[in-house]
Amino acid sequence: MKRSPLDIDRGRQALRLLGLTLALLWHAGPALAQACGPYKVGLYEFGTLLYRDEKEQLTGIDKDVLDALVRRSGCVLETRLESRARIWDQLQRGQLDMTVSGIATAERLQYADFLPYLVARNHALMRREQAQAAGASFSSFLADPTLRAVAVRGFRYGSQIDGWLSQLRAQGRVDEVSDFPVALRVLAAGRVALLFAHPLVLDPWWHxxxxxxxxxxxxxxQDSVQASLVLVRQRVRPADRELLARHLEAMLRDGEMDRILRKYLSPEMWRRSRLGGPGG
Incomplete structure (x- = not known):
């Protein structure tokens, strides 16, 4: 049976459409197969970095940083709230992929990459009357055996302060708690005299x-530290670590990181906390 010119033309169009579809699938296939994530990210409540608003919704600098990275990179990041000690334990055991505002140590660098995005320095936070009685230095605090401190399990405060806390622990003068909100309540209740804290996490309350x-x-x-996005090398693909690093660097360059910090911090604290600013 002889085919009409119209049937032949339709057949050619169908073949061209099939060829185009196969070409698109061939090009898209590797990207689909190598999608970024899903990755599990451990979050922890820590003042302006992450806190609950009046509607009990989690908000803060760290959440906004993750939201921006998801929007820019297309990576699928699944967040869950944990204590800081549990986060570091799970990261080291390979049960968690990432965390936020992490402080690098020699031990942690053995299994994770650290991508810094802000600078902080811990200060001694004390009730005013106790601060005046203790004097203006750690040595005077150490000399009074009646004074106690509170610390959050899994926190690293900086090399000098970590050394001071080790001295107090040796004397049994440190209460260990699960997270920063609990530590703040212990201090406010007068059960201890000292809590080391970043001014940036206290900024909204300081006014x-x-x-x-x-x-x-x-x-x-001199004990400034860089807070970083932490990526476990055995859990996060090299290409995805590079992708996230590239987008985080872009956020630091194009001003998005500054906009996030300004949203939660006073102008003075923003200048002190931005990477490359007066704080670091």
Missing amino acids: TNWAAKFELLDWAP
């Missing part, structure tokens, strides 16, 4: 009546 009861003392001015 209220709450601050009148407390004093921040800069005992370790």
Whole structure:
């Protein structure tokens, strides 16, 4: 049976469409097969970095950083709230892929990459009357055996402050708690006299009546640390680590990181906390 010219033309169009579809699938196949994620990210409550708003929704600098990375990179990041000690334990055991605002140590660098995005320095936070009684240095605090401190399990405060806490632990003068909100409540209740804290996580409260009861003392001015996105090398593919690093660097260059910090911090604290600013 002889085919009409119309049937022949339709057949050619169908073949061209099939060829185009196969070409698109061939090019898209590797990208689909190598999609970024899903990865599990451990979050922890820590003042302006992550806290619950009046509607009990998690908000803060770290959440906004992750949201921006998801939007820019297309990576699938599944977040879950944990204590800081459990996060580091799971990262080291290979049960968690990432965390936020992590502080690098020699031990942690053995299994994870650290991508910094802000700078912080811990200060001594004390009730005002106790700060005046203890004097202006750690040595005077150490000399009074009646004074105690509180620390969060899994936190690294900086080399000098970590050394001071080791001295206090040796004397049985440190209460260990699961997270920062608990530590803050222990201090506010008067059960301890000292908590080391980043001013940036306290910034919203520091401009209220709450601050009148407390004093921040800069005992370790050289003990600045960089807070980083932490990626476990055995869990996050090299290409995805490179992708996230590239987008985080772009956020630091194009001003998105500055916009996030300004959203939660006072102008002075923003300048001190930005990477490459006065704080680091």
